[in-house]
Amino acid sequence: MLLELKEIKVHYDGLEAVKGISMNVAEGEIVAVLGANGAGKSTILRAIVGLKAPTSGEIWFKGERIDRVAAQSIIRKGIALVPEGRKLFPHMSVHENLQIGAYARKDKDIAKDIEEMYEHFPILRERRSLDAESLSGGEQQMAAIARALMAKPDLLLLDEPTLGLSPLVRAEIPKIVRDINQKRGVSILLVEQNARLALRLASRAYVLETGTISLEGDTETLLSDERIKRVYLAG
Amino acid sequence: MDVSLIPQVIANGLMMGMSYVLIASGLTIVLGITRIINFAHGEFYMLGAFCAYYFFQMAGVPYLVTILLAILAVGVLGMGVERVLFRPIREFFLPSVVVALGLAFFLAGTAAWLFGPEEKVVTSPFPGVLNALGATFSVERLVVILIAIVIMGGLWYLITRTKLGRALRGVAQDREAASLQGISVNGMCNISMGIGCGLAGAAGVLLGPIFIVHPYLGALAIFKALIVIILGGIGSMPGAVLGGLLLGFIESFGLTYLGGVTDVLLFAFIFVLILFRPGGLMGRVWVIRH
Amino acid sequence: MSRRELAKWVGLPLLALLFLAAPFIFNDPYYQHLLILICTWSILALGFLLILSVGQFTIGHAGFMAIGAYASALLTTKVGVSFWFALPLAAVIAAIFGAVMGWVMLRARMGAFLLLTLCFAEVVRLTIVYWPSLLGGRAGFPNIPRPDAIFGMAFDSKFPYYYLILFLLAVMVFVIYRMDRSKFGLTFKSIAQNPPLAQSVGVHLMRYKILAFTVACFFAGAAGSFYAHYLTFLSPEYFTVWKSLIVQMYAIIGGIGFMIAGPIAGAAFLVVLPELLRATETFSFILYGAVFILVIFFIPGGLLSLPQQVGVWRQALRRRAKIPGGIRPWQYLRPGS
Numbered sequence: 001m002l003l004e005l006k007e008i009k010v011h012y013d014g015l016e017a018v019k020g021i022s023m024n025v026a027e028g029e030i031v032a033v034l035g036a037n038g039a040g041k042s043t044i045l046r047a048i049v050g051l052k053a054p055t056s057g058e059i060w061f062k063g064e065r066i067d068r069v070a071a072q073s074i075i076r077k078g079i080a081l082v083p084e085g086r087k088l089f090p091h092m093s094v095h096e097n098l099q100i101g102a103y104a105r106k107d108k109d110i111a112k113d114i115e116e117m118y119e120h121f122p123i124l125r126e127r128r129s130l131d132a133e134s135l136s137g138g139e140q141q142m143a144a145i146a147r148a149l150m151a152k153p154d155l156l157l158l159d160e161p162t163l164g165l166s167p168l169v170r171a172e173i174p175k176i177v178r179d180i181n182q183k184r185g186v187s188i189l190l191v192e193q194n195a196r197l198a199l200r201l202a203s204r205a206y207v208l209e210t211g212t213i214s215l216e217g218d219t220e221t222l223l224s225d226e227r228i229k230r231v232y233l234a235g
Numbered sequence: 236m237d238v239s240l241i242p243q244v245i246a247n248g249l250m251m252g253m254s255y256v257l258i259a260s261g262l263t264i265v266l267g268i269t270r271i272i273n274f275a276h277g278e279f280y281m282l283g284a285f286c287a288y289y290f291f292q293m294a295g296v297p298y299l300v301t302i303l304l305a306i307l308a309v310g311v312l313g314m315g316v317e318r319v320l321f322r323p324i325r326e327f328f329l330p331s332v333v334v335a336l337g338l339a340f341f342l343a344g345t346a347a348w349l350f351g352p353e354e355k356v357v358t359s360p361f362p363g364v365l366n367a368l369g370a371t372f373s374v375e376r377l378v379v380i381l382i383a384i385v386i387m388g389g390l391w392y393l394i395t396r397t398k399l400g401r402a403l404r405g406v407a408q409d410r411e412a413a414s415l416q417g418i419s420v421n422g423m424c425n426i427s428m429g430i431g432c433g434l435a436g437a438a439g440v441l442l443g444p445i446f447i448v449h450p451y452l453g454a455l456a457i458f459k460a461l462i463v464i465i466l467g468g469i470g471s472m473p474g475a476v477l478g479g480l481l482l483g484f485i486e487s488f489g490l491t492y493l494g495g496v497t498d499v500l501l502f503a504f505i506f507v508l509i510l511f512r513p514g515g516l517m518g519r520v521w522v523i524r525h
Numbered sequence: 526m527s528r529r530e531l532a533k534w535v536g537l538p539l540l541a542l543l544f545l546a547a548p549f550i551f552n553d554p555y556y557q558h559l560l561i562l563i564c565t566w567s568i569l570a571l572g573f574l575l576i577l578s579v580g581q582f583t584i585g586h587a588g589f590m591a592i593g594a595y596a597s598a599l600l601t602t603k604v605g606v607s608f609w610f611a612l613p614l615a616a617v618i619a620a621i622f623g624a625v626m627g628w629v630m631l632r633a634r635m636g637a638f639l640l641l642t643l644c645f646a647e648v649v650r651l652t653i654v655y656w657p658s659l660l661g662g663r664a665g666f667p668n669i670p671r672p673d674a675i676f677g678m679a680f681d682s683k684f685p686y687y688y689l690i691l692f693l694l695a696v697m698v699f700v701i702y703r704m705d706r707s708k709f710g711l712t713f714k715s716i717a718q719n720p721p722l723a724q725s726v727g728v729h730l731m732r733y734k735i736l737a738f739t740v741a742c743f744f745a746g747a748a749g750s751f752y753a754h755y756l757t758f759l760s761p762e763y764f765t766v767w768k769s770l771i772v773q774m775y776a777i778i779g780g781i782g783f784m785i786a787g788p789i790a791g792a793a794f795l796v797v798l799p800e801l802l803r804a805t806e807t808f809s810f811i812l813y814g815a816v817f818i819l820v821i822f823f824i825p826g827g828l829l830s831l832p833q834q835v836g837v838w839r840q841a842l843r844r845r846a847k848i849p850g851g852i853r854p855w856q857y858l859r860p861g862s
Binding site for chain 1: 398401402404405408409411412413414415416417418419420
């Protein structure tokens with residue numbers, strides 16, 4: 001297993017937001033986490049990257065326990081997060097955002113990799129010297145993904161990548177995610193409210209309800225599950 | 236209005252302005268990255284001035300070496316202060332004000348106790364004068380302007396063109412996102428305090444020989460620096476430069492041609508400025524821009 | 526009787542008695558002078574805390590004190606009004622300035638508000654400095670008359686001054702106490718701790734903020750008027766931003782969790798401490814600096830939270846745990862809120 005969560009509990013202000021969750025991501029896999037607002041999806045990601053320490057439980061990554069590792073060291077272990085709301089550096093150019101994405105790297109290929117990102121996302125090359133805050137939502141999402149990839153992670157965590165995007169742009173996201181997974185061999189843990197999109201992409205999924213996992217399994221099985229159909233795929 | 240004074244007034248404004256820029260840019264860097272209003276910033280400037288007195292005046296260390304020594308000594312002291320006093324209360328506004336103010340009192344008092352409260356004179360390293368444009372300029376002031384420009388150029392390069400500068404700006408703009416890129420927020424806060432205090436130290440050495448050196452120098456310096464960063468926009472580097480030069484020229488012209496009313500008008504202007512543009516003339520609150 | 530009732534029915538009267546008897550206990554003009562200063566600065570510190578309690582941090586409160594002081598000095602010397610009319614008039618003038626400036630400034634966020642108050646205080650001080658013909662300028666405003674005798678009590682010793690300022694302080698304490706206990710106090714607390722929430726439940730945020738600010742300025746003006754006639758001399762140097770800052774430290778060091786007792790305890794402690802240690806000016810600087818830092822680090826709730834803090838330490842010792850941060854009322858206050 002690449003990533004393994006064992007009985008993770010997270011508290012916010014004394015309230016239990018995540019109530020003992022176990023999940024895993026295998027190498028090369030795309031795994032989705034579904035659930036409504038406030039189900040604890042983002043909290044799990046924050047716990048993995050060390051922004052919020054879990055109150056109990058263990059997190060293992062590549063055979064190493066990481067639940068007490070500080071956020072700034074997580075990226076060196078090989079995990080990159082594309083946070084909800086993108087969180088680009090608003091007053092830095094797109095180019096600088098990509099450069100800073102490679103902050104933890106020591107090798108000399110950074111310029112080459114930025115060039116590769118521009119090949120992959122041509123719109124970013126056009127916007128390269130603009131402040132990140134002046135980009136549209138879709139462009140920001142691409143820049144954020146590109147920034148995360150600049151760290152050459154083994155595992156990419158995507159937090160609501162389609163949130164706030166226009167339908168046209170939203171339709172591009174699955175292709176981008178699949179590309180990253182297949183061409184770069186990066187495993188992906190995807191948190192998404194849009195269940196239809198997430199289930200189309202992932203091979204396995206976990207369904208979260210108020211801090212606990214209510215359902216898990218292969219996406220085919222889940223897609224045919226009556227409850228999933230009723231609650232998450234209706235309308 | 237006496238026109239013949241103008242070249243002199245401009246040179247004076249530039250000299251005052253550049254020294255304000257040096258002091259205020261240090262304050263603004265610390266404020267932008269650690270979000271602490273370092274009320275003790277003026278005391279670091281004062282310590283720089285005492286470096287000029289003890290190293291240059293008493294020990295005979297060469298002027299330029301004294302500047303480097305002061306940057307190093309005051310910068311390292313600043314980093315120590317950040318580590319011990321500022322880091323634990325960085326996230327909280329009220330205690331940070333109290334601790335910074337306490338530090339200012341403590342440093343000023345300690346300096347008065349160690350160095351004596353009396354005023355000290357540092358002899359000018361460049362005593363000559365230069366006659367040009369029908370006016371007389373002191374060489375020392377021109378040198379100060381020059382060195383200040385060099386230091387600010389170096390700082391500009393560091394902030395905008397290097398990996399460290401990007402990391403500093405990253406922390407200023409979004410701490411969480413910065414730590415996700417592998418940047419140590421604690422480390423950057425520490426470095427920013429080193430840079431900021433180093434700049435204050437350099438300003439102290441540059442201005443020590445021009446003004447008088449005494450342990451209570453800091454109160455006025457921090458006050459001016461605050462005005463500068465309010466004018467320019469809090470946490471904004473170009474703002475600190477613009478604000479510093481503006482204040483230098485306003486004071487220089489105002490005091491020559493208008494008298495004391497300038498100060499009143501200045502504060503009234505700043506008051507209106509904050510009301511209508513809380514971000515200052517440039518930039519935005521809490522952001523270090525390129 | 527519960528501990529709370531005991532404090533209310535025995536502790537408070539005892540404390541009041543102590544305040545009333547203080548100038549007799551310390552029957553020496555210099556000590557009495559210190560008592561008077563404690564009361565004066567307590568009024569300013571209480572005002573600062575009142576403004577802080579609606580979520581704003583002022584560093585220019587001395588400016589309003591200056592307005593009261595100079596207004597009163599002008600009224601008595603140039604207009605010829607008796608001190609007993611000049612004092613309330615000066616307070617009202619300061620309150621009017623406070624209401625107008627509050628209406629203008631309180632819209633700003635905490636960081637900007639802090640700078641606005643700084644600018645306002647400097648405009649006031651510099652106006653005094655650069656208007657020597659009316660306000661005495663840098664040289665000061667001399668020959669301010671002492672208050673006329675009242676109830677057969679002439680102002681020729683420290684006693685009447687002390688009881689006058691104590692009376693002003695008591696009035697302010699009463700007003701703040703009533704505000705704190707009314708629906709108002711609850712509103713204030715909700716504003717300070719969660720402005721968006723307070724606004725969303727329909728609290729007229731601005732009205733409360735302006736009221737708190739105006740009350741604080743009214744008493745700062747009254748204290749200023751008293752100060753002018755007590756010293757019989759005024760200088761713009763009494764009203765610098767540093768003065769404001771130090772006075773505010775009184776409130777914070779005393780404990781901002783204690784609306785009334787905190788500022789008074791802080792003022793008493795910080796005024797008396799250098800005297801107790803016979804500190805020179807230089808040494809008082811070091812002392813103040815050290816006290817500010819040590820209190821924030823070790824008694825973050827302020828001096829009055831010491832009993833609770835000791836409890837926290839003992840618990841930690843018993844559990845052999847790392848000593849926790851303790852009581853930190855200020856964690857609700859962030860810049861930008």
